[in-house]
Amino acid sequence: MNQEELMEKKQLIEQFMHAKGYRPMKFKEMAGVLQVPKPQRNDLRLTLEALMADGKVVQDGNGRYKIAGEHLKAGVFCGTQKGFGFVLVEGEEDIFIPEEYTKNALHGDKVQVEVKDYNSGKKMTRSGAKKRREGVVTAILERGNDYVVGTFVRSKNFGFVIADNQKFSKDIYVSKSNCKNVVDGHKVVVQLTSYGDKDKNPEGKIVEVLGHVNDPGVDILSIVKGYGLPEAFPPEVMKQAENVPDQVSGADLAGRLDLRELMTVTIDGEDAKDLDDAITLSKEDGIYHLGVHIADVSHYVTEYSELDKEALHRGTSVYLVDRVIPMLPHALSNGICSLNEGVDRLALSCLMDIDEKGKVIGHRIAETVVNVTRRMSYTKVNQIIEEENPDVMKEYEPLVPMFFTMKELADLLREKRMKRGSIDFDFPECKIVLDEDGKPTDIHPYIRRSAEKLIEDFMLIANETVAEDYFWQEMPFLYRTHEAPDQEKIKKLGIFINNFGYTIRASGEEIHPKEVQKLIRKIEGTDEENLISRLTLRSMKQAKYTVSEDGHFGLATRYYCHFTSPIRRYPDLQIHRIIKENLHGGMPEKRKKHYVHILPEVAQQTSRLERRADEAEREVEKMKKAQYMEPYIGCEFSGVISGVTANGIFVELQNTVEGMLRITSLTDDFYEYDEEHYALIGENSRKTYKLGQKINVMVSAVNPILRTVDFELPREEEYGERE
DSSP, X not given: OOHHHHHHHHHHHHHHHHSTTOOOXXXXXXXXXXXXXXXXXXXXXXXXXXXXXXTSEEEOTTSOEEEOOSSEEEEEEEEOTTSOEEEEOTTSOOEEEOGGGSTTOOTTOEEEEEEESGGGGGOBOTTSOBOOOEEEEEEEEEOSOSEEEEEEEEOSSEEEEEESSTTSOSOEEEEGGGOTTOOTTEEEEEEEEXXXXXXXXXXXXXXXXXXXXXXXXXXXXXXXXXXXXXXXXXXXXXXXXXXXXXSOOGGXXXXXXXXXXXXXXXXXXXXXXXXXXXEEEEEETTEEEEEEEEEOGGGTSOTTSHHHHHHHHHOBOEEOSSOEEOSSOHIIIIIITSOOBTSEEEEEEEEEEEOTTSOEEEEEEEEEEEEBSEEEEHHHHHHHHTSOOHHHHHHTGGGHHHHHHHHHHHHHHHHHHHHHTOOOOOOOEEEEEEOTTSOEEEEEEXXXXXXXXXXXXXHHHXXXXXXXXXXXXXXXXXXXXXXXXXXXXXXXXXXXHGGGTOOOOOBTTBOOHHHHHHHHHHTTTSTTHXXXXXXXXXXXXXXXXXXXXXXXXXXXXXXXOOOSOTTTBHHHHHHHHHHHHHHTTOOOHHHHHHHHHHHHHHHHHHHHHHHHHHHHHHHHXXXXXXXXXGGXXXXXXXXXXXXXXXXXXXXXXXXXXXXXXXXXXXXXXOEEEETTTTEEEETTTOEEEETTOEEEEEEEEEETTTTEEEEEOOTTOOOSEEO
C-alpha cells in the first residue's frame, strides 16, 4: 500500500466513523461491517494505526475504535530525567504527565492520553496564569526508539548504556553476552529488545560501536546516530545519481525561455557548494525587473524515482558544525543542479516587475535556461555596496551598478514589508571554528550585513509571489504557514515587558504582527534588546508546512511558500513539480486529485523532519560550546540572565555560551520562583535574580556529553537586586 492509497483509505475510514449511526467497534467487527476480505485486512489494520498516530482515532479500554474526543488525544511523549513527561499534541498546548501515569512511555513514543479535567486549562492560578493540562497515558501507539545512542558503562556481570538524550530517563541494561569487546567510555548504538516496565529498565543489545568518547568526530557522529539522521545514500540512489548527465543537452532546452545573455549572479557564503538561486536585475522607466532563478531540480529528480523517495525520506539537508548531510547526492547538489559560474543550467524562474513603491505589478513563472556571469560571495558584495572598496569595485566593474540597484530595490522591499508589520528577529548567528581534530578553537557572532539581507529580501518576494499566484489558481499546493501566537503567551510577555516600561497591545484575542514589530523597534539598541527579543520569539508559534493557505504571522503576509531551495528542502522540490505540470498546458483533474491525496502527508512529514534537523543542529552547537568552555573552569565571565526556572537561572555569556547557575549554589537564602516576573526572590534577603539582569559568574563544571555548562557566583561578591 503506497502513500496515495493510504491517504484514500484513511479518508474512507474517517467518513465511516463520522457517520451518524457509527458506534465504537473492535477490529474484527469493523472488518465484517465493511466487508473487508481477509487478504486485505492487514491494510485496514495499517490504516487504523495511521489514523491513531495522527491523533484522529483512539482505542478505548476494550480495544474498540472511536473518533478522538476532547478527553482523548494522541501525541508524542517527551520525557524528562525526573520521570515525569509531557505529551506534545499538534496545534495544542502540551499535556503534563505525572511520573506514575506515564504507563512506561519512553521519550519519542507516540501515545494516547486521557486529559484529566479538560477545562482546567481555563482555570487560573493566583498570578492569573492558566493551569497546565494534566493527563494519563492510556496506550502506547508506537514506540519512538528502536535504537538508542549512549555511553557504555561496564559492571562485573553486565553492562548498561546511559542514553545521550537526557529525556530518555532510564539506563538500558545489556547482558554480559551482548557486550563483549566493549569497554567503558565507548559510544555505542544499542537496539532495544525490551522496553521494560515501571520496575524494570529497558534491555538491549549493542549493534554498533562508534568509538571512544574522546576519539575525534565520535561526538558529532553520536548525535547523527541519536537523531536517526541518514548518512550514506543507498546504492540504488547513488546508481541513479551517477546516471544523471553532468551538463545540459540541446534537448533539455526545448520550450524553455533562454536567459543566458542576461547579466546573472549568485551570491552565497565563501564555502557554499550547492548554489540553487541566481539573480538578474535591471531598471527601466522606474520599474525594476527582478529575476529570481532557482535550479530546476525536479527536471532530474522525478516523482517516485529512487532519488525522490530518498529526498522525501530525508526531508531537508542538515547543517552541522563540521559537516553537511545533504538531501540529494553531491553529483546533483554540487553538480548539474548547482548554478555554477559559466555553464548552462536549467532553472525555474520567477520574473517580477516591481514599481518604486516595492509593489509587484506583474510577474511570470517560467522554465528557463541561465548561465551565471559571476559567482559572488557575501563578503565581496558587502565590500562593494557597504564599503565601496575601490579594488573590489574595479575587479567586478561591469557588475557594480547592478549591485547598487539591488541594494536600492532590497531597501524598498524591506520598507514595504516593515510597513505591513513584518517582524525581523535579527539575532547574530554563531560561528564555531574547529581545528583538524574537531576541537572548538573560537566562537564568534556572524552578523547579517547588506548582501545577506538583500538576497533574503529577493527570496521572500519570490516566495510570496509564487504562493499568491497558485492560491488564486486554486491549485493543490504546499504553503509555509505561521500561526498567530497564543493569547496567553502574549499576555505573559506583556506582563514581563511592563517591568521595563514597554507595552504590547492585543485586540480581543488577537494580536497584529505590527504590534510585535513596534516592540522590537522600541528595544533596538537598549540593554534589554537581546533578552526581550528572545522572549518575544519564544512566544511565537513554530512555522510549518500546510496544504491550506493560513497566512504567515511573522512575515505579516497571507500568502507564503518555500520555492527557492529545492536542493536542500523537499517542499520546494514538491511545488516545483506542481508548477511545471501546470505550465505544461494546465493540470488535469486526475493529477489535481493525486496531489490532494499526497500533499497532507508530505506537509506533515517535512515539518517533522525540519524540526529533527533543527534539534540536531542545536545539540551539536551546544556540545561544541561546552567543549570550548572546558579549559575555562574556574574562570570568571560577565553575562546576562537569559532564563529563570524553579531550579536556577540560565546565564548567557557574551560569546553566546549559555550555562546554568543552580539554585542549590545560592546558599545564602531560600529562593522562591516568581513565575509571573521570571525571577528568583530570596525569602529573607529579598535578593532578586531576574531576566535581563547583568551578572558575573564563574565556570564551575562542564559536561560535553550532556552538553551542559554550570556556573557559580564568584566568591566574596554579592549579586542580585534588592527589592
